[in-house]
Amino acid sequence: MLKGAALGFAGLALPLDRANASFWEAFFQKHFREMNDAEIKKVISRLEKEYAEKYKKAITIGNEKPLPGVLYGYGLDLSRCIGCRRCVYGCVEENNQSLDPQIHWITVLRFKKGEKWVDLENAEKYYNPETVPQEDYFYMPVQCQQCENPPCVRACPTQATWKDPDGIVVIDYNWCIGCRYCMAACPYGARRFNWAAPTRPSEKINPNTHYLGNRPRYKGVVEKCTFCIQRTRHDPGRYPACVEACPVGARKFGNLLDPDSEMRYLIKHKRVFRLKEDLNTNPKFYYFFAYGN
Amino acid sequence: MIQIVRNFFIALRQIAVGDKKYYAWVGFLSFLIILGASAYIGQLNRGLIITAMRDQVSWGFYISNFTFLVGVAAAAVLLVIPAYLYNFKPIKEIVLFGELLAISAISMCILFIMVDMGQPLRVWHILPVIGAMNFPASLLAWDVVVLNGYLAINSVIAFYVLYRLSIGKEYKMSVIGPLIILSIPWAVSIHTVTAFLYNGLPARPFWNASILAPRFLASAFCSGPAIMLILFQIIRKLSEVEIENKAIFKIAELIAYAMGINLFLLGAEVFKEFYSGSIHSDPIKYLYFGLHGHNNLVPWTWFASILNITAFFLFLFPKTRENFTTLNMACAFVITGVYIEKGMGLVIPGFIPDTLGEIYEYTPTMQEILITIGIWATGALLYTFLLKLAVPVYTGKLRFFSKAQMVTAGDIMSRRIITVSPDTSADEIAKLLVSRHLSKAAVIDQNNTFVGTVSEADIISLEVGQGADRKIADIMSAPAAPVKEDVKIQELGKILADRKVSSLFVVNKDNQPIGAVSGNDVLRALENIRQE
Amino acid sequence: MKRSLVMCAAFLFICAFILHPSFAESAQQELPKKLFVTPPPFSEGIFPCSQCHAGMPVNRTPRKLEMMHQNIILKHMPGGWCFDCHNPDNRDTLRLANGKIIKFEESYNLCGQCHGTILREWKNGLHGKRTGYWNGEKQYYLCVSCHWPHDPPFKPIKPLPPPVSPSDIK
Numbered sequence: 001m002l003k004g005a006a007l008g009f010a011g012l013a014l015p016l017d018r019a020n021a022s023f024w025e026a027f028f029q030k031h032f033r034e035m036n037d038a039e040i041k042k043v044i045s046r047l048e049k050e051y052a053e054k055y056k057k058a059i060t061i062g063n064e065k066p067l068p069g070v071l072y073g074y075g076l077d078l079s080r081c082i083g084c085r086r087c088v089y090g091c092v093e094e095n096n097q098s099l100d101p102q103i104h105w106i107t108v109l110r111f112k113k114g115e116k117w118v119d120l121e122n123a124e125k126y127y128n129p130e131t132v133p134q135e136d137y138f139y140m141p142v143q144c145q146q147c148e149n150p151p152c153v154r155a156c157p158t159q160a161t162w163k164d165p166d167g168i169v170v171i172d173y174n175w176c177i178g179c180r181y182c183m184a185a186c187p188y189g190a191r192r193f194n195w196a197a198p199t200r201p202s203e204k205i206n207p208n209t210h211y212l213g214n215r216p217r218y219k220g221v222v223e224k225c226t227f228c229i230q231r232t233r234h235d236p237g238r239y240p241a242c243v244e245a246c247p248v249g250a251r252k253f254g255n256l257l258d259p260d261s262e263m264r265y266l267i268k269h270k271r272v273f274r275l276k277e278d279l280n281t282n283p284k285f286y287y288f289f290a291y292g293n
Numbered sequence: 294m295i296q297i298v299r300n301f302f303i304a305l306r307q308i309a310v311g312d313k314k315y316y317a318w319v320g321f322l323s324f325l326i327i328l329g330a331s332a333y334i335g336q337l338n339r340g341l342i343i344t345a346m347r348d349q350v351s352w353g354f355y356i357s358n359f360t361f362l363v364g365v366a367a368a369a370v371l372l373v374i375p376a377y378l379y380n381f382k383p384i385k386e387i388v389l390f391g392e393l394l395a396i397s398a399i400s401m402c403i404l405f406i407m408v409d410m411g412q413p414l415r416v417w418h419i420l421p422v423i424g425a426m427n428f429p430a431s432l433l434a435w436d437v438v439v440l441n442g443y444l445a446i447n448s449v450i451a452f453y454v455l456y457r458l459s460i461g462k463e464y465k466m467s468v469i470g471p472l473i474i475l476s477i478p479w480a481v482s483i484h485t486v487t488a489f490l491y492n493g494l495p496a497r498p499f500w501n502a503s504i505l506a507p508r509f510l511a512s513a514f515c516s517g518p519a520i521m522l523i524l525f526q527i528i529r530k531l532s533e534v535e536i537e538n539k540a541i542f543k544i545a546e547l548i549a550y551a552m553g554i555n556l557f558l559l560g561a562e563v564f565k566e567f568y569s570g571s572i573h574s575d576p577i578k579y580l581y582f583g584l585h586g587h588n589n590l591v592p593w594t595w596f597a598s599i600l601n602i603t604a605f606f607l608f609l610f611p612k613t614r615e616n617f618t619t620l621n622m623a624c625a626f627v628i629t630g631v632y633i634e635k636g637m638g639l640v641i642p643g644f645i646p647d648t649l650g651e652i653y654e655y656t657p658t659m660q661e662i663l664i665t666i667g668i669w670a671t672g673a674l675l676y677t678f679l680l681k682l683a684v685p686v687y688t689g690k691l692r693f694f695s696k697a698q699m700v701t702a703g704d705i706m707s708r709r710i711i712t713v714s715p716d717t718s719a720d721e722i723a724k725l726l727v728s729r730h731l732s733k734a735a736v737i738d739q740n741n742t743f744v745g746t747v748s749e750a751d752i753i754s755l756e757v758g759q760g761a762d763r764k765i766a767d768i769m770s771a772p773a774a775p776v777k778e779d780v781k782i783q784e785l786g787k788i789l790a791d792r793k794v795s796s797l798f799v800v801n802k803d804n805q806p807i808g809a810v811s812g813n814d815v816l817r818a819l820e821n822i823r824q825e
Numbered sequence: 826m827k828r829s830l831v832m833c834a835a836f837l838f839i840c841a842f843i844l845h846p847s848f849a850e851s852a853q854q855e856l857p858k859k860l861f862v863t864p865p866p867f868s869e870g871i872f873p874c875s876q877c878h879a880g881m882p883v884n885r886t887p888r889k890l891e892m893m894h895q896n897i898i899l900k901h902m903p904g905g906w907c908f909d910c911h912n913p914d915n916r917d918t919l920r921l922a923n924g925k926i927i928k929f930e931e932s933y934n935l936c937g938q939c940h941g942t943i944l945r946e947w948k949n950g951l952h953g954k955r956t957g958y959w960n961g962e963k964q965y966y967l968c969v970s971c972h973w974p975h976d977p978p979f980k981p982i983k984p985l986p987p988p989v990s991p992s993d994i995k
Contacts, residue, residue, distance in 0.1 A: 027414065031425045070960075077951070085985040101342060102989045107649060121572050123650035126990060131981035142649060151496060157433035158418040159425040175425070177418050178341075178411015181433050183351040187496035189648040193351060193411065195342035195994070219340045220411025236961025248971065248979060249954035258960075262950030270951070279495045290951050347991035653991045 022046060031159065032172040032211070043174075044211060051216060055202040062210045064233035066166035072227050072284060073167075073263040075252030075272075076141065079289040082248055083108050083132040083139030090245025091143075094228060095214035096206055098198030105192065105225040106143040106242060112136055120275075143242075144169065144190035144225035145275065145283030155185035161222075167256075167284055168227050170212035178220040187276050188283075191224045227253075256284070300693045307691060308678045315681075322674040329667010332660040333408055341411060344661045349653035350644040352409070354661045357636030358668070359405040360487060361516065363440070364509060364635060366398035367484040368517020370447065370476050372544065387536055388473075389687065390528060391521055392451045393679045395480075399444040401672035408664055432490040439483045446476050451683075459686045459693050461704035484509050497643045499576035508558045509635070514551030515601075516631035518544050519624040524676075526621070532684045533709065535729065542615050548627065549608035555631075556605055559598075576642035579652075589654045590641060593633050600630035689808075692818065702785050703778030705818045706799045706808030712737045715744065723752050735798045735806040736769055742804045745769035775800040778807065786815050861957075862965045865929040872929075874916035883913045900976040902939075910935055910974070936968045 025046060035043065044061045051059040088106045097103040110127045111117035113136050123140075133139065150169050153162055160176040163169045183191045197219040209215035210230035217223050228240035232253075238244075243251040254261035263286075266272065270288040277283075311319075336343050346353040369391040407413050418424040419437055428434040450469050457464040488506035495501050522544055529536045566574035578584055580594040607613045607623035614620055646652050657665075685691035689707040711725050711734040722734050726749060736744045747769045775798040776788060789797065789812050796811035865872075877893075887906040890897070899906060912920040919927050919935050927934055937944030946952035947965070954971065957963040971979060 031418075034425070075951075082979070082981070083984060084982055085987075088988075089985050101994045104988050107988070109649060119572050120648070120650040121575070121646065125649065125651065126987040128984065128987045130983065132984045133981060151494065154427075154430045155433065155494070157427050157431045157437065158415075159427045160418070175415070175418055176412065177415045179406075179409070179433065180351045180411070181431070181490075183348065184643070185494050185496055187648050189348070189651075192348055194340070195344075195347065196340040218412075222411075232959065236958035239956060239959050244954075244956040246954060247982070249952065249966065252950060254950075254959050261959075265949045266951055269949075290946060342994070347994060349991050 022050065026174065029174050031175055033159075033162070040211070047211075047215070055205050055216070057202055057205065057207060059205065059207045059209060059215070061215050062208070062230060062233075064210060064229070066164045066168070067233060067235060067237070069255075069257055071167045071256045072146065072232065073254060073256035073261075073267075074146075074227070074285045075254075075263055075266045076285065076287050077250040077252070077290045078138060078140060078287055080248045080250035081108075081139045081141060081246075082250075083110055083127070083137070084247065086245045086247055087141060087242035087251065090241045091225070093204070094206055094231075094241035095226075096200055096204075096209070096216050097223075098194065098200055098217075099204075100199050101194075101196050103192045103194070103198065103223070105190075105223070106141050107189065108139055108141045110137050110139050113138055140287070141242075142188055142190070142275070143285075144227075145188050145281065145285040146225075146227060148282035148284065149280060151185040151187065151279075151281060152182035152191065155181045157181060164212075166233070168212075168229055169224075170226060170229065171222060171224065172212065173215070173217050173221045173223070176221040178222065180222065182222060187279050187281060191222050193222050194219050303691075303693065304682055307685065308681050311681065319674065319677065322670045322677070325670035326667050326674065329664045329670065332663040332667065335660060336408070336664065337413075341409075343658060345655050345658050347653060347655075349647040349651055350641060350655040352640050352644070353655050354637070354657040354665055355405045355409040357640045358665055359402050359409075360509075360639060361632050361636045362398045362402045362405070362672075363484055363487045364513030364631070365517040365520055366395045366402065366443065367480040367510070368513045368515075369395035369398060369521060370443075370480040371514065372518065372521070387521075387525060387540060389451060389454055389683065390525065390680070392447045393683060394517075394521060394524065394676060395447045396444065396451060396679065397672045397676040399440055399447070400675055401668055402440060403444075404668045404671060405665075408668070432486065432493055435486045436483075436490055439479065439486050443476070443479055443483050446472055446479060450476065451679075455683055455686050458689075459691060461692055481510065484513050491639070491643065496648055498573035500639075500643045502562070504558055504562055508555065508562070511551055511555035511558055512631045512635050515548050515555055515604075515627050516635075518548050518551075519627040522548075522624050523621065523628075526617075528680065528684065533688045533690075533730070534684055535709065538615075541620075542611075545608050545614045545620060545623075548623075549605065549614070552601060552605040552608060552627065556601065559601075575646055579645050580638060580642050584645065584652060587645075587652050587654050589656060590637065594638055597630045597633035597638060600626040601634065604630060689814075690817070700782045700818055701778060702776050702780045702782065702799045702810050703801075703808070705782060705814045706778070706810040707814065708808045710735055710798065710806060710809050712741070712806055713747070714738075719747075719752050719755060722747055726752075731809075733796065733798070733809070735775075735809075737806060741806075743775050743798065743800050743806050746798065775804075775806060776810070777802070782815050782818055785810065786812070786819075789815065861962060862930060862933070862967050863970055865932065865967055866970050867929075872917070878916040885913060897975050901974065930967075932974075933968050936972075936974075 029043060030039065032040070040063055044063060048059055048061055051061075085108055088104050088108060091097070091105050092099075092103075095105065097105065107125050109120065109123040109125055111122060111124075115122055117123070117140075127137075146163075146167050146169050148163075148167065150161075150163055153169060157179060158175060158177055161169060161171045161182055178193070180193055183193060194217055198217055200216065205216065206214060208230055210226075210233070213226045213229035228238070228242075231238035231240060239253055240251075243253045252262050252266060254263035256263050256267075258264065266288060267286060270290060272286040272288045274283045274286060344353060344355075370388075372388060372391045407416065410416065419426055419434065421428065426434045426437070428438070450472050453469055454464045485506050488509040491497070491500035492502065492505040522541055525536045525541060528534050563577070566577040575584055579587065580590055582588070583591050604623045604626035607619050607626070613623070641655055644653075644655075682691070688709065689705070692705060709729070709731070711722075711729060711731055713722055713725070713734050713736055715736055715738065726732065726734060733746050733748045736747060738744050751769065776785060778799050778801055780788070785797075789795070796809050798806045799808040799810050801807050885908060887908075889895075890907075894907075902909065908920075910919055912918045912926055915926070917929075919929060919932060921927060921935055922938055933944060933947065943952050947968070950963075953968070954966040955963045956966075968974075
């Protein structure tokens with residue numbers, strides 16, 4: 001207890017040495033949606049400087065706006081997923097997630113064939129056999145479903161999270177107060193909280209970031225999958241990292257508003273379902289079973 | 294202006310100075326606060342990772358305490374309903390102390406929210422206009438509005454009443470009447486909104502039940518008044534404030550009904566969950582029987598239920614309700630039972646199993662507990678200071694005067710007097726004098742006008758055994774004539790000295806006794822004036 | 826005279842059109858221009874095959890190989906052997922069942938002969954891995970990038986580590 005008190009008082013010293021202009025600018029920073037482009041640019045350049053100081057490398061923060069006529073959709077072929085978790089770690093590398101404490105935006109669930117599974121009651125996520133896939137099991141990855149009717153957006157008391165026109169539910173990490181109401185509201189367990197300051201070695205930082213996406217986050221704020229907003233919001237835009245990491249091609253991504261996209265094809269030709277559809281969250285993550293074993 | 298500053302320092306002195314017991318109590322609370330504060334600094338430093346909360350159970354002990362205290366705050370003011378609707382006079386006098394409790398409880402609620410936030414410096418983001426309050430979509434935004442509004446209402450009422458009393462005036466009902474009336478639905482709303490906060494989340498089937506809001510109110514009506522019963526007994530023991538047993542027993546009766554409703558609602562919940570038996574009953578199964586081998590909360594849940602049921606019966610039967618030993622036991626049971634049931638027993642099962650089927654058993658860490666204790670100590674200290682100020686103002690011992698005021702007997706008198714009719718027996722008068730710790734009683738006729746005084750000395754001088762027969766007319770002393778309320782205190786001092794009495798009754802212009810004034814009151818008033 | 830000349834020309838034109846290879850093989854389409862396939866995953870130094878096979882005599886007898894490629898055990902298409910797919914006359918190419926010769930880069934058409942539905946899904950993006958741009962150039966991974974043609978079923982691999990349990994996060 002005394003040690004705690006001593007550590008505590010020592011800790012008081014920390015915020016005092018950052019009592020420079022940058023601290024007050026950060027404190028008074030406005031809500032992202034209330035800033036005009038010039039103000040956002042100023043904020044971004046301040047943040048880039050802060051990141052450069054912290055990680056000793058140049059990090060660019062983009063602010064790509066949603067592309068017109070685009071509504072992102074995601075497909076996941078449950079007949080192909082082998083539960084290898086390469087999507088999980090591909091995401092971690094691309095999106096600068098904290099290594100300690102560990103944060104994974106994607107959770108892969110394992111179910112026994114023949115047992116009740118749709119209600120997720122028998123889901124396991126800590127499986128670690130020698131090889132996957134195992135004979136009697138199948139696998140289902142879950143991440144932010146970018147709902148069209150997101151309960152987390154409704155819950156947030158400060159509007160720190162909102163749904164952009166292209167369907168991505170984003171978070172302004174400089175506005176979030178860390179109350180975690182959104183985490184209680186999310187039916188998919190998609191949101192992660194920075195219980196401590198995130199740590200990631202400088203050489204593993206991906207320097208191509210987006211303000212609302214994969215830029216390094218802070219202690220005490222919430223984060224989640226953003227459909228790799230830093231990759232996808234370009235013309236042409238890249239696939240999210242999980243799509244490219246999957247060795248069996250179980251992950252599909254595209255524009256739901258484009259009738260020629262693979263997403264529309266799969267919705268048309270496959271029996272798709274979405275998780276917890278009875279909650280009317282209208283998620284964009286479509287699970288399906290393609291041909292095969 | 295200088296006046297206000299001087300009065301402020303008088304008030305400060307009132308809080309800072311006390312007897313040994315007071316210093317010991319304040320010192321003890323301060324020690325707990327320092328422990329909590331240092332643990333909190335550790336949390337600010339490292340982050341919320343020092344708690345046991347994780348992504349799977351993202352709310353824990355802090356929010357449990359918050360939920361319990363919102364109930365206490367709501368119930369504190371809900372005493373107002375019987376006081377005014379039933380015009381139950383004994384409760385009217387203690388509404389003030391309930392409101393002060395509400396202020397302390399809401400302050401604790403705010404502190405619990407602050408320590409639970411990941412970025413507490415950003416709290417201003419939740420404000421409208423300068424922040425980006427998500428009103429009306431977010432129930433948390435609603436909660437901020439109603440809780441702060443409630444704090445404002447109670448603060449205005451309490452401080453207005455105390456201010457008026459402190460300058461020797463009555464409070465105007467026209468001013469606070471509407472606020473008191475407003476505080477009733479507002480009190481209901483703070484707890485309903487807090488219930489809706491949980492209730493509105495379809496992701497958490499344990500909370501997503503219509504029964505949550507009624508249960509919250511029912512359990513609030515149990516725990517809040519129970520805390521108040523204990524506090525009132527402490528207040529009347531340590532000060533001159535009089536709280537009739539009638540008031541206490543009436544409140545206890547209300548607790549019985551509230552607990553009855555609470556238990557009925559619990560029964561309804563238990564039936565629905567266990568009978569329907571869908572997977573959505575997993576959380577309540579976890580509470581009562583454990584789930585897949587995880588059963589940390591099982592003993593607590595049964596303990597709380599047994600406490601609540603026992604307390605219900607203790608409050609229900611007048612025999613146990615009106616016996617202070619069993620009454621206080623029952624209060625302790627209720628407070629503990631509801632604290633468990635509405636605190637950890639509500640928040641944790643919402644997250645077990647989590648949305649992806651995982652079970653993470655949460656037990657608060659030592660730091661969480663220390664911070665929680667620190668916040669409770671802060672609330673207790675706040676309530677202590679408020680009482681230290683309010684009780685003397687209420688009993689007339691603390692008064693603020695300005696030089697411009699011509700202080701009269703009516704300003705400084707204590708309104709605590711006993712009036713008896715001439716045909717009261719000496720024994721009865723003796724009983725009254727003892728129970729109310731007074732030394733004199735004023736004798737009045739059928740028009741309430743002052744006739745004479747009966748003092749302790751008069752009764753003691755009677756022979757033993759003659760008390761029942763002797764009427765007042767025989768024993769009362771006429772010479773100690775009362776003083777009019779508009780007599781200035783300088784003259785008052787002279788009168789007391791001349792007549793060689795320690796205190797005199799004060800009468801109004803119709804010669805009806807309205808108070809009593811002693812040499813002590815005069816000295817104190819002079820001292821206060823001298824200080825300006 | 827002129828009229829019959831025109832008729833002849835028309836007839837020849839129609840014949841040429843019908844007999845043109847691309848028309849005959851409409852079932853085996855070319856991929857749209859914007860889509861690319863990944864390069865065939867040859868073992869180090871094995872391609873071009875002709876560097877060994879150019880001068881070698883061709884032995885068309887189905888047998889178990891002893892001198893080279895003996896480690897390739899065919900677990901695909903029971904009863905089949907090398908020249909069911911490989912072109913005996915030019916080892917740098919593959920041979921379809923109808924005799925058409927295709928390059929290794931187009932091997933998906935060979936797989937598609939039997940796995941037609943999978944080929945259709947692959948072209949529509951539902952089967953197999955794609956990288957690149959969701960609204961631009963995509964690299965379609967060749968069938969053989971994931972499925973070794975001689976033993977195609979996808980082999981189990983070691984999973985990456987499970988997440989840390991919340992009670993272990995301190």
